[in-house]
Amino acid sequence: MASTSASPGALLRHVRTGRARSRADLVALTGASRNTVSARVDQLIAARLLEEGGRGWSTGGRPPTLLRFNSEAGCVLAVDLGVTSVDVAVTDLSARILATVGHPIDIGDGPEIVLAEVDRLAQLVLAQAGHAPADVCAVGVGVPGPVEFSTGRPSHPPIMPGWHDYPIPGAFGRYECPVYVDNDVNVMALGEMGIAGSVQDVLVVKVGTGIGCGVIVDGRVYRGAQGSAGDIGHIYVQPADGRTVLCRCGNENCLEAIAGGGALLRDAVDAGLPVASTRDVVELAAQGDGPALELVRDAGRTIGTVLAALVNFFNPHRIVMTGGVAQAGAPLLAGIREAVYRRSMPLAARALEITVSDAPELSGRIGAALMAIEGYLDEESVVETLAR
Ligand SMILES: [Zn+2]
Numbered sequence: 001m002a003s004t005s006a007s008p009g010a011l012l013r014h015v016r017t018g019r020a021r022s023r024a025d026l027v028a029l030t031g032a033s034r035n036t037v038s039a040r041v042d043q044l045i046a047a048r049l050l051e052e053g054g055r056g057w058s059t060g061g062r063p064p065t066l067l068r069f070n071s072e073a074g075c076v077l078a079v080d081l082g083v084t085s086v087d088v089a090v091t092d093l094s095a096r097i098l099a100t101v102g103h104p105i106d107i108g109d110g111p112e113i114v115l116a117e118v119d120r121l122a123q124l125v126l127a128q129a130g131h132a133p134a135d136v137c138a139v140g141v142g143v144p145g146p147v148e149f150s151t152g153r154p155s156h157p158p159i160m161p162g163w164h165d166y167p168i169p170g171a172f173g174r175y176e177c178p179v180y181v182d183n184d185v186n187v188m189a190l191g192e193m194g195i196a197g198s199v200q201d202v203l204v205v206k207v208g209t210g211i212g213c214g215v216i217v218d219g220r221v222y223r224g225a226q227g228s229a230g231d232i233g234h235i236y237v238q239p240a241d242g243r244t245v246l247c248r249c250g251n252e253n254c255l256e257a258i259a260g261g262g263a264l265l266r267d268a269v270d271a272g273l274p275v276a277s278t279r280d281v282v283e284l285a286a287q288g289d290g291p292a293l294e295l296v297r298d299a300g301r302t303i304g305t306v307l308a309a310l311v312n313f314f315n316p317h318r319i320v321m322t323g324g325v326a327q328a329g330a331p332l333l334a335g336i337r338e339a340v341y342r343r344s345m346p347l348a349a350r351a352l353e354i355t356v357s358d359a360p361e362l363s364g365r366i367g368a369a370l371m372a373i374e375g376y377l378d379e380e381s382v383v384e385t386l387a388r
Helices: 008-016 023-030 034-046 111-129 168-175 184-193 255-259 261-270 278-286 290-314 324-328 330-343 360-376 379-387
Strands: 050-055 065-069 075-081 085-092 097-104 136-143 179-183 202-207 211-217 318-322 353-356
Touching (some): 008 065, 008 379, 023 034, 034 050, 034 379, 075 111, 075 184, 075 360, 085 360, 097 111, 097 360, 136 168, 136 360, 168 179, 179 184, 184 202, 184 318, 184 360, 202 324, 211 255, 211 290, 255 261, 261 278, 261 290, 278 290, 278 324, 290 324, 318 330, 324 330, 330 353
Parallel strands (some): 136 179, 318 353
Antiparallel strands (some): 075 085, 085 097, 202 211
């Protein structure tokens, strides 16, 4: 797989992702001259982003000096902002958590109060990790609502009163570094990739009160023209029983109005189940309660019909389910698989994996860290870093 770019950022990415382990590998991968590659590698070593270590196998002559990414060249701040709590972490440049702290908040208190608390927690974890503010290379923030990615401003977030158009990056001015803000689903999607530099195509579907989808193309978040890609909660579906349900967006029969967490609770109450929250329904299903199981499986089938269309269109390697309703596990997956395998084209479905997230608590923080790291180490940013 020859790449056309031999920019310092592209060379760094090849080493980070394990595609190249020596200058000779980089020459072979990029097609650039030996001199060009060597000069850029020397720059990256001077900036401490790459380091030399050990010798590789010789294919005749002197064995090559191996290169590796120095994930300790700096740190990033990762903020996973929820409706009732926030988690702040400091990670190294491979998203390894060095220190983390969680704290209850009320997102409805508005941006000034909540972000002042985040600022306090960030200084606390930085000190715990033994880092100074000047070590912070980038900040990544996930929030529970739509965000204009280019400006880091929430856009009419339904469950974040007072946050519309608020410039979140400004709250991290003391670090004098880039700040990346995105919605929690995109951030969790990155976190589910788990490792920097994955090249898979993945859909991460969060089923909570609402339903959203993080679209990962070639290991990177795909955001679309305005940043709203993956907003699958308002795709039209036809309920099996032919009823019409009004969605909070004003349209009828949206996926989330039929199969989201709120819908699951409504249908369970209508069926006379002793439940007061979506979590109660999920727990009843986990205990094997027949009617609760059937409701969760039905929700899975409805979600599966939409996912089947997405599979035909996008042909992902994997679909990962996350969010409160995904905690139901097996019955939800059974409904989803049934619909996806019945309605997807065989070629797209053949090797498709559909799983439940195994670390939903962690993916928000890891994803926020990866978003910050990817931003800091993208090709243009690396050129700027080397110029400094
Ligand atoms: Zn809707």
